[in-house]
Amino acid sequence: MKPVAFAYERPQTVEEAVALLAEHGDEAKVLAGGQSLVPAMNMRLVRPSVLVDINGIRGLDEVASEDGALRVGATARQADPRLRQHPLLARALPYVGHFVTRNRGTVCGSVAHADASAELPACLVLLGGWARVRSARGERRILAEDLFLTHFTTSLAPDELIVETGWPLPSPGTGYGFQELAQRHGDYALCMACASARDGELRVVLGSVVDRPRAIEVDPERPGESAAVQVEPWGNVHASPAYLRHLVRVLVDRAVAEAREAASR
C-alpha cells in the first residue's frame, strides 16, 4: 500500500497556498493532519497529482475565543487543549479517532473531509458554526448548514482552503449532549446524536446514519421516537437498518437527556 507519485508543495503563506490551489484545481489536495487523506492515498482511493502541505504556514494553528465563538485555525490539532474551552468540543473530541491520531489530525481537516460519521461536522452543524475559506479570488464564510452536501462532499470549490472554523460558544443556561455507538472506541460510529438544550429550545443533529450531518426537528416529549421515524438508515455489514433506527431512538433520547441535565446545572 503506497501512494501514487505526486508533487509536494510546502507553501509558507496562505497566499502561496491558495495560488497553488488556483493553479492546480481539483488535481491538488490540501494536506493538514493527513489522518484521513493519507490512508486514502495509501489505498490509492485518492490520487492527487499535487499535495499542498499547509503545515508550514505560520499562525494557522491559532485557537481563540472571539465575538462569542471559538475560532480554530486550519492546522490546530484535535489534541490541542485550548479546544476544551468549548464544552461541546470537550465532550465530543475524545470520540474522534485515537490519542495518537488526535495529535496530528486537525479540526478543520475533519470538517473539510466531511465524513458523515465524523463527530466534528455534526457538532459544527449543531452549533450553527461556520468555515472561513480563502481562495485566490477572495474570502467567504460558509455556514455549516450550507457546507456539508453529502458523503465526503462539501460546497468548497477546488481552489478554496478552509483557514478557520468558528464554533459559537454557549449562552448561559445552554447544555450539550453527545452520544455515539461504535464497535470499538475510536472507530467510525454506527450512529451518533448530539443535542443542545436551553429553556424550551431543543436542537438535535444526527450523524453516521445520514449522508451528511443533519439537524432534525424533534418532539420535546418523545425526542428519540420522533427522530427515528425521520431517517432511513441504509444499514451495513455490521448493523441492519432496523437496528440503526433503534440506535437513533436510544441515542437521541440519551443526548437530549444529557443536554437538559447539563442545562439545568
Added chain:
Amino acid sequence: MMAVEVTVNGRRYREVVEPRLLLSDFLRHRLGLTGTHVGCEHGVCGACTVLVDGVAVRSCLLFAVQADGLAITTVEGLAQNGRLTPLQEAFRAHHALQCGFCTPGILMAAFDLLSRGRPTREEIADMLSGHLCRCTGYEPIVAAIAEVAGS
C-alpha cells in the same frame, strides 16, 4: 526527488527521497531502523507510532518530506547505553508483550501519554484503543503503564 534532513534518536541524517515515501518506510528501509513496525498502513493498528518533536504520531500517515528539520524518536532511541527505560522494564515485569509486533508503537504512545502527567487506568485504556495487540488481552499492558504512572 527532495532533500530531507532529520534527526533520528539524536543522530542527523541527510537523504534524498521521493515525496510519496512514507516516514515508516524511510525509517525502516533508508535508515535501517526496523524497530518501528508496519502493520496496516492506514493508521488503525498503531504499530508504526513514533515521536516527532516529542509527540506520538503514526509514521505511516506522514511523508518523510514532512519530517524535514524535525526530531524523531523511535523505539531504538528509548534505552540508553543498553539500559532499558522504566517503562520497558515494567513491560518486561508485567509480561506486557508476547510476539512484540505491537510493542514499539505502544511504547512510543505510552511515552507521550506519560510525559503529560499521570494518566489514570481509564486514560491508559483509552490510549490503547488506538493500538491492536492480539497476544496479551491488553490487561498486562495497562498494568505496566499504570505502574510507571503510579496510578
